[in-house]
Amino acid sequence: MLIYLSILENEEDKQSFQQIYEENHLKMYHVAFHILNHQMDAENAVHDAFLKLAEHFEKYRKLPQKEMTALCVHITKNKAIDIVRRVSHLSREEVENLVLVDEQRERQPQVYLEQTEEQKQIRSILEKLPEILKITLELKYYYEFNNREIAQTLGVTTKTVEMRLYRGKIKLRELLENEGIIE
Numbered sequence: 001m002l003i004y005l006s007i008l009e010n011e012e013d014k015q016s017f018q019q020i021y022e023e024n025h026l027k028m029y030h031v032a033f034h035i036l037n038h039q040m041d042a043e044n045a046v047h048d049a050f051l052k053l054a055e056h057f058e059k060y061r062k063l064p065q066k067e068m069t070a071l072c073v074h075i076t077k078n079k080a081i082d083i084v085r086r087v088s089h090l091s092r093e094e095v096e097n098l099v100l101v102d103e104q105r106e107r108q109p110q111v112y113l114e115q116t117e118e119q120k121q122i123r124s125i126l127e128k129l130p131e132i133l134k135i136t137l138e139l140k141y142y143y144e145f146n147n148r149e150i151a152q153t154l155g156v157t158t159k160t161v162e163m164r165l166y167r168g169k170i171k172l173r174e175l176l177e178n179e180g181i182i183e
Contacts, residue, residue, distance in 0.1 A: 007054040016061055017054060024069055025050075027153045028076040034143050035080040045080040052079070066155040070135050073153055077138070125175045133168035140165055 008014045025046060032045035052075055053060060060071060126134055132154075139145040139153060147165075151158045176182045 007051075008057055013057055013061060017057060020053070020068055020072070021050065023065070024072040027069065028072050031073050031076050031143060031153075032080040035077065036083060041083050042080070045076055045083055048079040048082075049076040067132075069153060069155045070132060073139070074131075074135055121179070121181050122172075122176070125172065125179060125181070128175055129168060129171055133164055133171060136161060136164040137168045137172070 028046045032042035036042050139150045147158045147161045150161045
């Protein structure tokens with residue numbers, strides 16, 4: 001904790017950062033561990049995420065708690081994926097497949113290729129969603145959080161999570177239809 005606080009300039013920022021750390025470090029660890037399946041790597045991802053947050057704290061310090069939690073989770077996810085890339089020397093697409101592909105998929109080459117292409121298209125469409133809808137959908141379908149866990153992670157009610165999932169799926173469907181991916 002001291003390393004993060006030493007980056008910050010004033011006492012108010014240090015107290016605020018410490019509160020953010022206490023409220024979010026376990027959620028962030030959960031996300032990182034889900035991606036990496038390794039305790040030390042997950043801890044490293046959380047550490048890297050907090051370093052990034054501390055370095056750019058002047059930009060983020062005024063965010064409301066819910067958005068701060070979402071930001072912490074998002075930064076951690078990206079740091080965990082960076083670790084996977086470094087460790088295994090995989091391309092961006094391979095990393096996303098590693099994280100996003102259902103391990104129960106059929107092992108037939110044609111089916112795998114079709115699923116891979118579909119995942120790339122869906123991932124590209126997901127990037128076009130508003131950030132809060134994208135994060136909610138990722139937590140639900142990629143990280144397999146239940147609605148209660150999502151609510152705790154984002155600091156909202158389960159009703160809000162249900163509404164964001166509903167709106168996110170509608171928006172995702174619209175984008176998929178606009179791109180001609182589905183009818």
